[in-house]
Amino acid sequence: MIDLKNEHIRKVLEKSINDLIENNKESQLVSITKKIDNIEAISFFNKGKAVGQARAFWMSASKDFYLVGIGSALEIKADTNPFDETKRKWESLLKDAPVHNPYSVPGTGIVALGGMAFDPLKASTKLWEHFDTSQFRIPKFMLTIDKEDYYYTINWHVTRHDKVEDIIIEMTETEELLLTEYNNEQESLSIIEKQEIGVEKWKQTVKRATDEIKYSDVEKIVLAREMRLTFDQKADIGSVLHRLYETQPNSYLFAFEQGDNCFVGATPERLVKLEEKLLFSTCLAGTAPRGNSLKEDEKIASELLHDDKNREEHEFVVQMIKAAMEDYCIDLRIPAEPVIYPLRNLQHLYTPVTGKLKNGYSIFDVIEKLHPTPALGGTPKEASLAFIRENELLDRGWYGAPFGWMDNKENGEFAVAIRSALIQGDEASLFAGCGVVKDSDPESEFEETNIKFLPMLSVLGGQD
Numbered sequence: 001m002i003d004l005k006n007e008h009i010r011k012v013l014e015k016s017i018n019d020l021i022e023n024n025k026e027s028q029l030v031s032i033t034k035k036i037d038n039i040e041a042i043s044f045f046n047k048g049k050a051v052g053q054a055r056a057f058w059m060s061a062s063k064d065f066y067l068v069g070i071g072s073a074l075e076i077k078a079d080t081n082p083f084d085e086t087k088r089k090w091e092s093l094l095k096d097a098p099v100h101n102p103y104s105v106p107g108t109g110i111v112a113l114g115g116m117a118f119d120p121l122k123a124s125t126k127l128w129e130h131f132d133t134s135q136f137r138i139p140k141f142m143l144t145i146d147k148e149d150y151y152y153t154i155n156w157h158v159t160r161h162d163k164v165e166d167i168i169i170e171m172t173e174t175e176e177l178l179l180t181e182y183n184n185e186q187e188s189l190s191i192i193e194k195q196e197i198g199v200e201k202w203k204q205t206v207k208r209a210t211d212e213i214k215y216s217d218v219e220k221i222v223l224a225r226e227m228r229l230t231f232d233q234k235a236d237i238g239s240v241l242h243r244l245y246e247t248q249p250n251s252y253l254f255a256f257e258q259g260d261n262c263f264v265g266a267t268p269e270r271l272v273k274l275e276e277k278l279l280f281s282t283c284l285a286g287t288a289p290r291g292n293s294l295k296e297d298e299k300i301a302s303e304l305l306h307d308d309k310n311r312e313e314h315e316f317v318v319q320m321i322k323a324a325m326e327d328y329c330i331d332l333r334i335p336a337e338p339v340i341y342p343l344r345n346l347q348h349l350y351t352p353v354t355g356k357l358k359n360g361y362s363i364f365d366v367i368e369k370l371h372p373t374p375a376l377g378g379t380p381k382e383a384s385l386a387f388i389r390e391n392e393l394l395d396r397g398w399y400g401a402p403f404g405w406m407d408n409k410e411n412g413e414f415a416v417a418i419r420s421a422l423i424q425g426d427e428a429s430l431f432a433g434c435g436v437v438k439d440s441d442p443e444s445e446f447e448e449t450n451i452k453f454l455p456m457l458s459v460l461g462g463q464d
């Protein structure tokens, strides 16, 4: 019996190979999307491990959009100049690639998922050796969940020497594996060693930053620190994602696997979302804990809304994003006052930003313009970055940088990769930072970073 699904794929592949031979080209990316039955995103992710290929995960903060990538058809990597190189390579790749996708849904077809280093100019250490300065992966097999609809995309890097039959066999076998439900929650994960790196030095650096702010033009500097954990066994990433899903409301979930290493997190902070030219960004800065009762919680929220120091931290972000987006958008809307953005362990000041992207700009142009906002770098940008580069002990790697996806229809979304950890087998590094302004007190800022470790710490065998 002829399998009609395969018959379509066979024709697409045959045509691709013929075109390559005719045009004397070596290879091209071919993308095929179809609708499928319901499957759980984390199950698909777990199955990727059985398939033995690198995995990537994205869930929107509204929990109604998922991308799960297995394997790699192509990667776009850049060293020194992530933005220009990635843009150039992405555009040239899209120019030649046939896309067989009858759906206009964002995140179907060719999608590149990935992230980049917070600061390509900071000398990187061994900690992040498996992650490039910038790395975007076009998954070989990808699940897209958009509300109630499920899509499966195959992106294949076809070469003129390929045999159609071999590709079909690999595609069919992998699809059967990936599309069967599989949940295998790691029962327990225990921390056997916990080390907070350079605590006293970090507090001194906060003090030095406040001095710098008093005596120079710098107004805000974000300083981060690292916690290193050792577990009793290897951490299972699917289980970590599942626990983050259960415990962290209003947060994006993301993961990017590189061999035994995985960068994973649950961040509340949108950098930018672009959907059919509509642009959404977020100013998120200023922090307080949650209360133990509704009454206490409301009291803390109201104090946060009226606290000068936190309002100042927040306002630097608003002003910067406003100035940056004025050149790129029409119809820019930013409310005058922040509201509270509640999370499980803490609450933030939040100001949403919306606009319409002007013609001629891409999502990558926007993240280039925005990153780092004063929520993760400081104000002014260059001087605060120089301070961080020189004084921060930590190798931030991909922490605090844009992480997200873009598709071949000019949609995409990037979050700021905070509340995150680099998991390395049975060890992990967690990262947390805070915005230092003129009135910052090293002890209170230290406390603030402690709460910011909690989302990751609590799903990795630590206390909530």
Ligand SMILES: C=C(O[C@@H]1C=C(C(=O)O)C=C[C@H]1O)C(=O)O
Pocket: 222, 224, 269, 284, 285, 286, 287, 313, 348, 375, 376, 418, 419, 431, 432, 433, 434, 435, 436, 452
């Ligand atoms: C730097 C982090 O968070 C950032 C700093 C904040 C602050 O100092 O108030 C709040 C939200 C984020 O913009 C982090 O979580 O690591």
Ligand SMILES: [Mg+2]
Pocket: 285, 286, 287, 313, 434, 435, 448
């Ligand atoms: Mg703060």
